[in-house]
Amino acid sequence: xxxxxxxxxxxxxxxxxxxxxxxxxxxxxxxxxxxxxxxxxxxxxxxxxxxxxxxxxxxxxxxxxxxxxxxxxxxxxxx
Amino acid sequence: xxxxxxxxxxxxxxxxxxxxxxxxxxxxxxxxxxxxxxxxxxxxxxxxxxxxxxxxxxxxxxxxxxxxxxxxxxxxxxxxxxxxxxxxxxxxxxxxxxxxxxxxxxxxxxxxxxxxxxxxxxxxxxxxxxxxxxxxxxxxxxxxxxxxxxxxxxxxxxxxxxxxxxxxxxxxxxxxxxxxxxxxxxxxxxxxxxxxxxxxxxxxxxxxxxxxxxxxxxxxxxxxxxxxxxxxxxxxxxxxxxxxxxxxxx
Numbered sequence: 049x050x051x052x053x054x055x056x057x058x059x060x061x062x063x064x065x066x067x068x069x070x071x072x073x074x075x076x077x078x079x080x081x082x083x084x085x086x087x088x089x090x091x092x093x094x095x096x097x098x099x100x101x102x103x104x105x106x107x108x109x110x111x112x113x114x115x116x117x118x119x120x121x122x123x124x125x126x127x
Numbered sequence: 128x129x130x131x132x133x134x135x136x137x138x139x140x141x142x143x144x145x146x147x148x149x150x151x152x153x154x155x156x157x158x159x160x161x162x163x164x165x166x167x168x169x170x171x172x173x174x175x176x177x178x179x180x181x182x183x184x185x186x187x188x189x190x191x192x193x194x195x196x197x198x199x200x201x202x203x204x205x206x207x208x209x210x211x212x213x214x215x216x217x218x219x220x221x222x223x224x225x226x227x228x229x230x231x232x233x234x235x236x237x238x239x240x241x242x243x244x245x246x247x248x249x250x251x252x253x254x255x256x257x258x259x260x261x262x263x264x265x266x267x268x269x270x271x272x273x274x275x276x277x278x279x280x281x282x283x284x285x286x287x288x289x290x291x292x293x294x295x296x297x298x299x300x301x302x303x304x305x306x307x308x309x310x311x312x313x314x315x316x317x318x319x320x321x322x323x324x325x326x327x328x329x330x331x332x333x334x335x336x337x338x339x340x341x342x343x344x345x346x347x348x349x350x351x352x353x354x355x356x357x358x359x360x361x362x363x364x365x366x367x368x369x370x371x372x373x374x375x376x377x
Contacts (some may be wrong), residue, residue, distance in 0.1 A: 098266070100264075101256070101264055102268055105271075105272025109273070109279070110275065121365060
């Protein structure tokens with residue numbers, strides 16, 4: 049394992065923990081997006097560019113967007 | 128059940144989970160060492176059999192394409208479910224005579240300019256990733272998601288009303304249907320012309336060129352349509368109420 053891969057693993061562990069520890073859903077969506085991009089960097093570094101690209105799409109675009117949209121819908125109903 | 132007993136029960140369950148996990152992890156191959164035969168076999172077979180250099184793409188859209196077909200229909204079913212739920216609720220509220228007003232903050236100038244600046248390049252990147260799916264990493268799924276990112280950027284840039292005016296939902300439904308149906312049609316074409324579902328029926332071409340790899344680039348395109356259509360449909364159903372509210376205000 050190279051040093052770069054080790055660093056990426058640490059960043060994934062840190063951002064993953066940060067995602068779990070963030071209590072406010074709106075902030076959590078943003079932190080989860082950063083966690084997703086960290087995962088993408090890790091996948092790239094272990095020579096899985098296809099998975100890294102998918103991860104950028106899912107973790108960086110689709111997941112945060114769906115969480116934000118769902119949150120907006122929930123708040124709209126709550127008011 | 129008291130909290131103390133519940134905690135004890137959880138500890139027992141976690142220990143039961145941890146023990147086999149530790150045993151399994153201890154038996155793993157060392158980091159970076161690949162033991163299985165399948166990857167090696169595919170690595171040797173794909174370039175000569177399919178004239179394709181993106182081995183992952185060839186595996187996903189040819190050697191285990193039936194799997195991918197199943198995954199595509201999972202996405203179709205999920206998008207359909209979301210759409211039905213969201214439309215059902217809207218119909219209920221409209222029938223009840225409620226005015227749908229959603230808070231939609233005016234986009235600020237930074238979001239507007241950045242969004243407007245990035246929409247075009249992102250669409251080009253999406254098309255590139257889809258079209259080169261059989262040559263370099265990427266493909267229909269990744270490119271389709273990038274196209275959805277472009278749609279979200281357009282929304283962030285405040286072009287929502289423009290999106291509304293073109294009545295996107297029916298077109299998106301058609302797009303998604305073409306995507307899902309296209310893959311199924313590819314499978315049937317293989318069954319009819321070559322004797323096995325999803326078997327290649329197109330000329331393989333010269334490796335490394337855009338028009339090569341037989342049915343693999345076609346599969347990339349239909350999957351991109353399906354993924355982009357499914358996500359864009361759900362997103363636009365989500366955004367529909369907000370847009371409805373805004374139109375009534377103004």
